[in-house]
Amino acid sequence: xxxxxxxxxxxxxxxxxxxxxxxxxxxxxxxxxxxxxxxxxxxxxxxxxxxxxxxxxxxxxxxxxxxxxxxxxxxxxxxxxxxxxxxxxxxxxxxxxxxxxxxxxxxxxxxxxxxxxxxxxxxxxxxxxxxxxxxxxxxxxxxxxxxxxxxxxxxxxxxxxxxxxxxxxxxxxxxxxxxxxxxxxxxxxxxxxxxxxxxxxxxxxxxxxxxxxxxxxxxxxxxxxxxxxxxxxxxxxxxxxxxxxxxxxxxxxxxxxxxxxxxxxxxxxxxxxxxxxxxxxxxxxxxxxxxxxxxxxxxxxxxxxxxxxxxxxxxxxxxxxxxxxxxxxxxxxxxxxxxxxxxxxxxxxxxxxxxxxxxxxxxxxxxxxxxxxxxxxxxxxxxxxxxxxxxxxxxxxxxxxxxxxxxxxxxxxxxxxxxxxxxxxxxxxxxxxxxxxxxxxxxxxxxxxxxxxxxxxxxxxxxxxxxxxxxxxxxxxxxxxxxxxxxxxxxxxxxxxxxxxxxxxxxxxxxxxxxxxxxxxxxxxxxxxxx
Numbered sequence: 001x002x003x004x005x006x007x008x009x010x011x012x013x014x015x016x017x018x019x020x021x022x023x024x025x026x027x028x029x030x031x032x033x034x035x036x037x038x039x040x041x042x043x044x045x046x047x048x049x050x051x052x053x054x055x056x057x058x059x060x061x062x063x064x065x066x067x068x069x070x071x072x073x074x075x076x077x078x079x080x081x082x083x084x085x086x087x088x089x090x091x092x093x094x095x096x097x098x099x100x101x102x103x104x105x106x107x108x109x110x111x112x113x114x115x116x117x118x119x120x121x122x123x124x125x126x127x128x129x130x131x132x133x134x135x136x137x138x139x140x141x142x143x144x145x146x147x148x149x150x151x152x153x154x155x156x157x158x159x160x161x162x163x164x165x166x167x168x169x170x171x172x173x174x175x176x177x178x179x180x181x182x183x184x185x186x187x188x189x190x191x192x193x194x195x196x197x198x199x200x201x202x203x204x205x206x207x208x209x210x211x212x213x214x215x216x217x218x219x220x221x222x223x224x225x226x227x228x229x230x231x232x233x234x235x236x237x238x239x240x241x242x243x244x245x246x247x248x249x250x251x252x253x254x255x256x257x258x259x260x261x262x263x264x265x266x267x268x269x270x271x272x273x274x275x276x277x278x279x280x281x282x283x284x285x286x287x288x289x290x291x292x293x294x295x296x297x298x299x300x301x302x303x304x305x306x307x308x309x310x311x312x313x314x315x316x317x318x319x320x321x322x323x324x325x326x327x328x329x330x331x332x333x334x335x336x337x338x339x340x341x342x343x344x345x346x347x348x349x350x351x352x353x354x355x356x357x358x359x360x361x362x363x364x365x366x367x368x369x370x371x372x373x374x375x376x377x378x379x380x381x382x383x384x385x386x387x388x389x390x391x392x393x394x395x396x397x398x399x400x401x402x403x404x405x406x407x408x409x410x411x412x413x414x415x416x417x418x419x420x421x422x423x424x425x426x427x428x429x430x431x432x433x434x435x436x437x438x439x440x441x442x443x444x445x446x447x448x449x450x451x452x453x454x455x456x457x458x459x460x461x462x463x464x465x466x467x468x469x470x471x472x473x474x475x476x477x478x479x480x481x482x483x484x485x486x487x488x489x490x491x492x493x494x495x496x497x498x499x500x501x502x503x504x505x506x507x508x509x510x511x512x513x514x515x516x517x518x519x520x521x522x523x524x525x526x527x528x529x530x531x
Contacts, residue, residue, distance in 0.1 A: 150450075166458060230244075258279070338406060
């Protein structure tokens, strides 16, 4: 690690005294300390007080680089000691660690392709921040950096050292953290562009059925820091990914977590494995079996819709949640919560009543089939001209279920309100994937080799860690602000080089008060030149 220390130097010209800021830095090639001027501070009095700030003249602008978002993420990387931890885990030198950090910074702030990455770095302040010139940067050197994360060993087995790096960085953000003992796990599918990749299989994304690759991510409950990001075979059922995820969490000695899972993962075998591994599971009951119908209609409305069972929602509304203990999914004792949403209850009843009323009149054959399919068991076969009738008993069963659904938890200490809050806080993982797909641009994926895709998953982990850490620092001072909005306000912050030859100087145009405050909150202001 190369360190740079700044200090003031005073020079006397005639009867006037001038102040400069100099920097002492270690040159690893010559293995000695050098000094260089960072900026001119202006004329000063004998005690060093600046009499007038310098007036900058831009006579020969060399380049201007948008530095605001990059400074935010670089500050996060320095606060977490990312480079040092990369060196420690992967046993690589400082330039190698710098390559991997650059890949993560590019994923977070720029997303330029690898063949353009060396030019992007040289145009940025990264060589100055990293204290190396970067002449060795080439597209091939970045490809080699991915190889440090994942590779095929001489024994012909895959070694994913990126997972070890993720484990080390988990320790970094968890150090002193008071994160609640909860985590959210989900899977996303991303479109794949290429001729062949083992992970790429036929699957579904937002465009429909296409060739995709899968990514599984686990994030923490409060600050949404990543615990794991790994590539998955896209054609694999989601519930099959749970076992290796549990093994990874156990390997990191992350115990006593409550894992909130989506419906596609909460099979009986997965819940059994999670409990055996020492984790609790919170999920939603799938389908309407006879058992689920009996549980959901356990209490009539007047017994459920009480003040002691109400819980506020994130959208300013409210639902009612009441829990009890019973057998479920083969477990003799499971905590089950009946959730009732009054708005949804009214909508369900109105929609069904209108369709039943529509059945009383003349209905076109196509529309009749639609209504019967929608009403389901409410309409039963019957002798007569029409061949069907509405079953009053089935209607009563449906009315008892209007606006209701079931949650379950293996933690028997939770009440209904706690289960609801925990389950619907899972928008944390959805937010993580929205960020990865949007601002962090997870995809379209073009890597063809398995090792490259495994390595890319760790790059995404790194980028999302920098994102979530910067947002955490931001919200310590501005709880209502979100990083995506702040980064947009920092897009106009530029790193300007002006002059020619050896007289090129670096300068940052004047920041607005808001930009200065926001950069200060996340630590990015320390990496900008004089404004």
